[in-house]
Amino acid sequence: PEHYSPPPENMLNMEYNPSDHPRASTIFLSKSQTDVREKRKSVFVNHHGSTRRKHSSCSTIFLDDNTVSQPNLKFTIKCVSLAIYYHIKNRDTDGGMRQDIFDEKLHPLSKSEVPSDYDRHDPEQKQIYRFVRTLFSAAQLTAECAIxxxxxxxxxxxxxxxxxxPGNWKRIVLGxxxxxxKVWDDQAVWNVDYCQILKDITVEDMNELERQFLELLQFNINVPSSVYAKYYFDLRSLSETNSLSIPLEPLSRDKAQRLEAISRLCDDKYKDARRAAKKRSASVDNLVGLRWVPAILS
Structure with a gap:
């Protein structure tokens, strides 16, 4: 009889990889769970403190200016930076495999001398946010690109x-x-453009970073819409547990008219679908009142 050999462990990991499969839980959300209790305490303090949240009234209605199809740029960058922060803070103790292309000591991003303890101190969330925000602002990238x-x-x-x-996060994020x-935005940013943002980095270094990043991804750059949506909603969940307020905007007259038009369009489509369904099918209730005619057999 043939003996069953289980698949390699790395194949099992790929099967549950959240960046490929919509049902697999995102890594950043699971890594943030270790701090959930502390964040809940801070939420309670903020609730009873001076922090105030905008609420709708009879005169003004506030809407969440952040949707899966049009995420808010500043809010999304904050959430992504927070996700990266938890990746670094709650990383595995074994350290994983080493990739020299991401080592900031071997490939510095500036001419300034890299400190000897560059890989020992975790960056603060604000430092990660400033780094990501600078790149997105200078390159004029979109919120979807951040996801x-x-x-x-x-x-x-x-x-x-x-x-x-701490020693490789900047180059991993940059890659x-x-x-x-390049994959998401219609107007791709060239590698030389990033050299204008990071003045001391060379085009050759950027090209090599891109090449090795692609090889490590096994050239899999496809992002299904279901995976994209999962990451968007998990980022919203991350913001709620970390007291990141979603930007609210007062409902304007033009936006109200657009929402009303969309609502009417959806309502009309729903009514048309119900009429079509009635024509295609009939229930037992519709048989009440029908006149039965005896069949004549010849």
Whole structure:
């Protein structure tokens, strides 16, 4: 009889990789769970403190200016930076495999001397946010690109079996942004454009970073819409547990008219679908009142 041999462990990991499969839980959300209790305490304090949330009234209605099809840029960058922060803070203790292309000591992003303890101190969330925001602002990237950046980052960590830490996070994030901007945005940012943002980095270094990033991703740059939506909603969940307020805007007259028009259109389509369904099928209730005619057999 043939003996069953289980698939390799890395194949099992790929099967449950959240960057490929919509049902697999995102890594950043699970890594943030260790701090959920502390965040809940801070939420309670903020609730009873001076922090105030906008509420709708009879005169003004506030709407959530952040949807899956049109995410808010500043809010999304904050959430993605927070996700990266939790990746670094709650990384695995074994360190994973080492990839020299991401090592900031071997490939510095500036001419300033890299400190000897560059890989020992975790960056603060504000530092990560400033780094990501600077790249997105200078390259004029979209909020959707930020979500795809996080997908590529988690795909890299899974495929290459590496951890993101204080000594490599900047170059890993840079490589993910570089790739996401070329795949997602219609007007791609060239590698030389990033050299204008990061003055001391060379085009050759950027090209090599992109090439090795692609190889470690096994050239899988596809992001299904279901995976994209999952990351968007998980980022919203992350913001709620970390007291990141979603931007609210007062409902304007023009926006109200657009929403009313969309509502009427959906209502008309729903009514048309119900009429079509009635014509296609009949229930037992519709048989009441019908006149029965005896059949004549010849």
């Amino acid at each position: 795809v950046t996080l997908v590529y980052l988690e795909r890299l960590l899974t495929y290459a079996e590496i951890d993101i830490g 993910a942004i570089l790739l996401a901007s």
